[in-house]
Amino acid sequence: MAYSKFEKRFDFTTVTDRTGLDSTKWENIPIPGAKVEEGFSHIPMWVADMDFPTAPSVIAAIQARLAASPAMGYFNLEKTGFHEAIKGWQKRRNGVEIEDNDVISYENSVLGGVSNVIRTYTNEGDPVLLHSPTYIGFTGTVNAAKRKIILSELKQDAEGTYRMDFEDMEKKVVENNIKVAIFCNPHNPTGRVWEKEEIQAFVELMVKHGVHIISDEIWSDFIVGDQPFTPTQSVSELAKQNVAAMYACTKTFNLAGLVGAYSIIYNKETRDACRELAAQTHYNQPNVLSVHALVGAYNEGEEYVEELKKVIKSNQEHAYNVIQTWGGLVKTQKPQGTYVMFLDWTEFCEKRGKTMDEVLNKCVSVGVICQDGRPFHGPCHSRFNFACPHSSVVEAFDRLTKYVINAEW
Numbered sequence: 001m002a003y004s005k006f007e008k009r010f011d012f013t014t015v016t017d018r019t020g021l022d023s024t025k026w027e028n029i030p031i032p033g034a035k036v037e038e039g040f041s042h043i044p045m046w047v048a049d050m051d052f053p054t055a056p057s058v059i060a061a062i063q064a065r066l067a068a069s070p071a072m073g074y075f076n077l078e079k080t081g082f083h084e085a086i087k088g089w090q091k092r093r094n095g096v097e098i099e100d101n102d103v104i105s106y107e108n109s110v111l112g113g114v115s116n117v118i119r120t121y122t123n124e125g126d127p128v129l130l131h132s133p134t135y136i137g138f139t140g141t142v143n144a145a146k147r148k149i150i151l152s153e154l155k156q157d158a159e160g161t162y163r164m165d166f167e168d169m170e171k172k173v174v175e176n177n178i179k180v181a182i183f184c185n186p187h188n189p190t191g192r193v194w195e196k197e198e199i200q201a202f203v204e205l206m207v208k209h210g211v212h213i214i215s216d217e218i219w220s221d222f223i224v225g226d227q228p229f230t231p232t233q234s235v236s237e238l239a240k241q242n243v244a245a246m247y248a249c250t251k252t253f254n255l256a257g258l259v260g261a262y263s264i265i266y267n268k269e270t271r272d273a274c275r276e277l278a279a280q281t282h283y284n285q286p287n288v289l290s291v292h293a294l295v296g297a298y299n300e301g302e303e304y305v306e307e308l309k310k311v312i313k314s315n316q317e318h319a320y321n322v323i324q325t326w327g328g329l330v331k332t333q334k335p336q337g338t339y340v341m342f343l344d345w346t347e348f349c350e351k352r353g354k355t356m357d358e359v360l361n362k363c364v365s366v367g368v369i370c371q372d373g374r375p376f377h378g379p380c381h382s383r384f385n386f387a388c389p390h391s392s393v394v395e396a397f398d399r400l401t402k403y404v405i406n407a408e409w
């Protein structure tokens with residue numbers, strides 16, 4: 001199917017209030033009891049979806065499938081262009097050549113794929129290695145599978161860059177007899193894009209101790225700094241054979257509500273074991289419109305992604321620059337990837353005698369709806385989502401400066 005007849009028009013500037021629709025982000029405030037005061041508009045900067053329309057090529061692909069046939073019966077994934085679209089994207093964007101379609105598996109969601117690998121290689125009560133700060137979805141998934149979370153803290157170096165602690169990881173892997181580790185590349189919530197040498201060392205350490213690696217690369221299309229993205233499986237043959245990689249176009253093209261993801265697993269034994277477990281529930285079946293959306297996104301969505309990244313970068317830079325004017329009260333790093341930023345309020349809380357609950361309530365009171373960092377294992381932190389129009393970011397950080405940082409409250 002050809003999807004080239006669409007207008008190449010991207011809208012990254014219109015502020016669209018999604019209140020009253022079905023949006024999780026606009027219909028909820030994630031801080032219990034927090035309220036937006038009258039006179040302030042809502043600027044939701046929490047759950048990781050975007051306040052932008054998806055790419056025109058995605059809409060065109062869905063429309064083309066609807067126009068081709070109004071029947072939505074059982075369908076053949078091979079005939080949709082799913083594998084070719086993924087192979088093309090991986091080659092053009094990540095330099096990865098996939099020769100065999102069979103290494104790609106549809107996954108109902110990235111977290112579903114993560115859960116499936118965990119359940120393939122561990123039993124209830126078994127430990128799973130995670131880095132902290134931690135994406136809350138991993139915490140929920142490991143807990144729901146009734147496995148035990150073992151955290152290895154990422155340490156900030158002199159420049160504030162988050163680094164893995166290899167000594168700590170090895171100690172924990174050995175002491176707990178860990179058999180599965182989840183790696184997030186790029187890392188949510190810190191925005192870290194891992195260097196090739198770090199990934200190599202991580203893979204070697206895990207494989208040395210017989211640990212299966214799950215590499216969640218859902219954020220790989222959002223590289224906003226100078227550090228290039230290195231697919232975890234690409235660093236060595238060892239990595240290729242020992243890493244199950246998870247991808248999706250849902251984050252990149254704002255399609256989380258349409259659902260869909262995919263795994264790349266080169267090791268046949270691992271792939272078969274994971275597929276066998278997934279088949280037991282029969283829940284891991286693709287949705288025809290979601291698959292056509294992926295084909296439209298990956299075949300003709302590159303220009304959209306390039307424009308989008310410029311907006312995200314300028315939003316994060318604006319926030320970073322404003323934070324630098326707050327006299328060191330709040331600390332953060334310019335992200336290398338993702339569209340989130342993790343803010344450390346420790347100094348602010350100490351100097352102003354505030355608790356993190358008070359900070360979060362204050363931010364929300366002026367309409368800046370960010371996310372509590374504590375469930376991400378950031379004790380005095382908040383996470384901000386910058387996938388919104390630049391004008392919203394400017395307004396949000398003006399309000400934080402005026403009402404949270406520079407005011408007595």
Ligand SMILES: Cc1ncc(COP(=O)(O)O)c(C=O)c1O
Pocket residue numbers: 048108109110111112135137184188216218219248250256260261
């Ligand atoms: C690192 C990471 N993995 C997975 C997900 C969720 O993906 P899915 O909805 O496909 O499970 C997110 C969403 O924010 C994420 O940040």
